[in-house]
Amino acid sequence: MSPRTVFSPYVRLFAVPGSVAFSFAGWVARLPIPMLGLGAVLLVSGETGSYALAGAVSGTLALSFSVASPQWARMMDRRGQGTVLRWAMTVYLLSGIAFVTAVTAGAPHWSWFVLAAACGAAGPNIGSLVRARWVAALEDAGPRQTAFALEAVVDEVVFVVGPPLVTLLATLVAPPVGFLTGIVLGSLGGFWLAAQRGTEPPLHEPDPAAPARRWAALNATVLVVAAAYVAVGVVFGALDVVVVGFADAEGAPALAGLALAVFAGGSLVAGLLYGVVRLPGTLTSRFLATAVAFGLAAQLLWGVGSLVVLVGVGFLAGLTIAPVLVSGTSLVESRVPRGSLTEALSWTTTGLTLGVTAGAALAGAAVDAWGAQTAFAVPALAAALAVVLALAGAPVLRRPAADLPPGGSARVEREAAG
Structure with missing residues (x-):
């Protein structure tokens, strides 16, 4: 299979108006996925020398994200991505900065867990938002499969780029820098995606006569x-x-x-x-x-x-x-x-x-x-x-x-x- 055969379907994807912008914004916004967990471990272990505490804090961040991200997605299905995403990214940025401040200032350990949970819970699942935009833009199953494959590749690139980047920043500059970089990049990507109202999936108003939606x-x-x-x-x-x-x-x-x-x-x-x-x-x-x-x-x-x-x-x-x-x-x-x-x-x-x-x-x-x-x-x-x-x-x-x-x-x- 020639490179032209492999890449031409992907090139055709980006003929969709707005697709370059929302896909790239989604990639930037997803960079924190592998960066924050590792960044929290490097930050907390660097400040305390305890990998057990670092792992517990990092796990708290991941678990709160797992529980909260579907709830953000449900609100976006009902009220639109842009409006909800701006609120989420604001809380995400502020709680992330507060978490780093608490750790570096030597605040009580319980506050680290609270702020890590708040930061994780404020992070929507950006990949699902981008995929929903592709579905709204593409009518046929073939291009949608290509779009989902593209997003899977983007996820892999995130996991190739993110861990080395946060490790280098945390070890060569300072432990807080790795985590903060992930927060800032994720927030910038999220706000950028939220600003692209033209490619948002349309809202689907529930039928008043229909049973309550599960x-x-x-x-x-x-x-x-x-x-x-x-x-x-x-x-x-x-x-x-x-x-x-x-x-x-x-x-x-x-x-x-x-x-x-x-x-x-x-x-x-x-x-x-x-x-x-x-x-x-x-x-x-x-x-x-x-x-x-x-x-x-x-x-x-x-x-x-x-x-x-x-x-x-x-x-x-x-x-x-x-x-x-x-x-x-x-x-x-x-x-x-x-x-x-x-x-x-x-x-x-x-x-x-x-x-x-x-x-x-x-x-x-x-x-x-x-x-x-x-x-x-x-x-x-x-x-x-x-x-x-x-x-x-x-x-x-x-x-x-x-x-x-x-x-x-x-x-x-x-x-x-x-």
Whole structure:
């Protein structure tokens, strides 16, 4: 497949008016996703010398984001992205600055947790907002798949760029600078996105005669995908910890970043290709197939015995990451009412975030108890669990369109369009 064949569908995406601006603003606004958790660890550990306290504060920030971001998305579905996003970004910026001030000023530790929770809770899921704009701008399933693949690639770029940037700033300049840079970049991107009113998804006024709208989280498809994504997130969170521990045990801690970047690089390549290849089958079958591929590829982690093997396994396993994320997102998009789309997409990312938090904790305990090499069992078993959850939900995902919630996408019966 020639580079022109791969990139031409992406070039056509940006012919959509306003798409360059909202996609790039969304990328900037997403940079804090990997920066704030790591930045909080570097800041708190730098001030106190306690990694246990640093991890607890960072986990508080992540958990509050997981709980609150779907609620922001629900408000945006009802009141519009721009209005709500400006309020959220204002609280996000102020609480982030207050958190850094409290830590550096030696305020009581309880205040660090309160401010970290406030900062995390003020952060909407920017990826779901951008994806909702693509859905509003694109009528056909093929371009939407390409757009979702593009956003999966953007997510990978964020995770390639963010951690090294925050680490360099925190270690070479000062510990607070890394966290503050993430807050400022996220706020600038968020305000920029909020200002782009012309590409906002239209509001869908509820029918007064219709029953009260359920939360999108109660959609069975969203629940199945989000549950599988919790297990996928455990893989991501566990790998961050286990790879760092393994590289340290091998006497080459600086190579941990390279090994993790290889996972992201494999996912980036697969994401670009998935966005242009028109695969057979329905969205349901694609999601199940990519979940199985993800689970099988992760079993290669059992054989990691050196950094060289880890890099090779990382690239192969990385090739399965973007497809399972894109296929799940596409499936959810096809199964929810347009008036609940942003919330539904946000819940899937919440599943990932909860998994990342749990995976990091489980992997840390496993590394301490078993050693880093044996601790690769955590991400391998979590990937297998993702397959089990996806396959267990297959009967629900294969329900006929008539059984789906009222107001769902009219495109469900054309899932196989590609």
